[in-house]
Amino acid sequence: MNLALFDLDNTLIAGDSDFQWAQFLIEKKALDRELHEARNIEFYEQYKAGTLDIHEFLDFQLKPLARHPRAQLEAWRKEFMTQRITPIIARGTRELVERHKLDGDLCIIITATNSFVTAPIAHALGIEHLIATEPEEKDGEFTGRVSGTPSFREGKVERLEKWLDAHNLTWLSFLRSWFYSDSLNDLPLLSKVTHPVAVDPDPTLKSHAERNNWPVISLR
Structure with a gap:
């Protein structure tokens, strides 16, 4: 048996589900646009730049779950x-996942986005196993806090x-083990597998992949 790991945001889907969820809640007036939209964009830019403080972000991202x-x-x-999600599933995603499943590989989505948002996405893609940041729950409701280690950067290796x-x-x-990702933030886990694959990568990851002769592909 071999192992196939998939990042989710900007890899299997052509967008960021964390960012999109916050924007969706703003449109629903569940979050105040003036207070939250600029901050949501700021965090997303920090993520892309590799400077995100994951705990500061999760405080912002998980608190709305406790308000409803x-x-x-x-x-x-x-x-x-x-x-928001079905329209941005990358065109090549299902074929890639199906190929690994037909080969009998153990397929896992591993993502920094919380499991409440990502569990139905994994289900829609036919991937049984999901490792995601876990929002804390009490009596079936969310507390607004994170449970355990966030599935981010080195945390992905630990959680896996x-x-x-x-x-x-x-x-x-x-x-053999594969990890498909778009992001420089995933370099710790990409460096652990036997077959790292850069998927529609950001500039930093693309440069790193080219220097190390990693495959660079597009699913879009």
């Missing part, structure tokens, strides 16, 4: 999937290795 009942959030999420250990697996369980 779970049932309302799930209704909004269903609408969000239809309006804990997931593998929980399933009685290690890196040595796989002859």
